[in-house]
Amino acid sequence: MFDPFALARPIDRDTTMDEEDVFKAKSALKSLGHFKTPKHGLTRFPDEQMIDGVKSFQRARGLREDGVMNPGGPTHTRINQDLRRKQVGSSAASQGERRGAGLLSTMRPSGQDQSNPSVGSNPSRTERHTERKETQTAVAAPPIVIKIAQMMGMTIAAAWAWWKGMSGADRARMRARVNGDKSDRPSREDCDDNYFNVDIPTCNAISRKRGKQATARCFASANARYGACLSGVPVDRLPPLDVWNN
Amino acid sequence: MILDFKAMVKGGDGSVVPFSLQIRAPRYDENRGYCCEIACPYLTDKNFLIFGVDEKQARELSYAFIGQRLADENVLLVDEEGHDVSVPNLVDD
Numbered sequence: 001m002f003d004p005f006a007l008a009r010p011i012d013r014d015t016t017m018d019e020e021d022v023f024k025a026k027s028a029l030k031s032l033g034h035f036k037t038p039k040h041g042l043t044r045f046p047d048e049q050m051i052d053g054v055k056s057f058q059r060a061r062g063l064r065e066d067g068v069m070n071p072g073g074p075t076h077t078r079i080n081q082d083l084r085r086k087q088v089g090s091s092a093a094s095q096g097e098r099r100g101a102g103l104l105s106t107m108r109p110s111g112q113d114q115s116n117p118s119v120g121s122n123p124s125r126t127e128r129h130t131e132r133k134e135t136q137t138a139v140a141a142p143p144i145v146i147k148i149a150q151m152m153g154m155t156i157a158a159a160w161a162w163w164k165g166m167s168g169a170d171r172a173r174m175r176a177r178v179n180g181d182k183s184d185r186p187s188r189e190d191c192d193d194n195y196f197n198v199d200i201p202t203c204n205a206i207s208r209k210r211g212k213q214a215t216a217r218c219f220a221s222a223n224a225r226y227g228a229c230l231s232g233v234p235v236d237r238l239p240p241l242d243v244w245n246n
Numbered sequence: 247m248i249l250d251f252k253a254m255v256k257g258g259d260g261s262v263v264p265f266s267l268q269i270r271a272p273r274y275d276e277n278r279g280y281c282c283e284i285a286c287p288y289l290t291d292k293n294f295l296i297f298g299v300d301e302k303q304a305r306e307l308s309y310a311f312i313g314q315r316l317a318d319e320n321v322l323l324v325d326e327e328g329h330d331v332s333v334p335n336l337v338d339d
Binding site for chain 2: 188200204207212216220223226227230231
């Protein structure tokens with residue numbers, strides 16, 4: 001089944017969130033009108049505005065309003081449904097605009113239910129306008145941006161805004177990642193070093209100040225960081241170590 | 247030993263290779279705390295050490311860790327008859 005918006009970890013203010021999840025959640029919420037881009041741009045850092053956006057979406061859809069979005073949970077599922085509806089609507093809106101059709105088709109797997117009459121055949125004028133705008137964005141976006149959008153499961157517009165906000169070094173890293181370049185992939189030794197010599201000692205150090213529960217959370221986040229590192233996430237881009245929550 | 251699991255890994259080309267996973271009982275490391283050692287030669291020759299605030303968490307995190315590693319590496323486990331199998335869940339004390 002087509003899943004335009006994937007989550008690796010829960011979006012929950014009480015847990016350590018994955019930075020890519022945060023960015024994707026913000027992009028998705030923005031796309032659905034429940035998150036407004038701040039003046040400093042869309043960031044990968046969790047903030048209260050994002051949690052409010054999740055609550056706003058939950059409120060609008062009659063879901064439990066707790067600001068939490070678990071992978072595959074009701075909020076995540078409903079966001080995906082709305083995004084898919086929007087994307088299918090985009091397909092309908094873009095018919096006749098041949099310029100963008102080819103590019104947009106790269107955003108979805110073949111065989112997607114584009115002809116589902118219950119969801120895509122009659123988009124509102126506002127939806128058509130929004131989707132036409134996305135089509136035009138796709139036409140103008142460079143190929144690297146379209147690849148990023150595909151890889152991250154975000155809209156081309158969001159990917160392009162992100163790309164524009166990146167530093168040169170970040171762009172180089174992202175380009176390498178998108179193109180499958182493993183050169184910045186940390187080695188097992190790098191990951192072991194970070195886990196054994198940084199994270200675990202940090203968790204043990206906070207146990208004296210913050211107690212067992214906080215320490216347990218710290219170890220859990222250290223474990224997640226270790227796994228992410230071994231999967232290829234550079235050490236400087238790992239999710240944060242949880243040293244504060246009680 | 248809290249887990250000694252054997253299966254086969256099915257490759258994309260249909261080939262199968264032996265797979266074994268051992269999670270040893272938690273122990274206390276004087277400098278770093280409670281940890282479980284994980285041996286999974288299919289993934290790496292070097293064993294993993296997973297730490298937790300106590301024995302229970304060390305066990306839980308070890309299971310979570312190896313589950314995530316196998317998922318990240320797209321390891322498809324099958325039994326001798328070719329049926330999909332998965333690493334057994336941690337059984338609470």
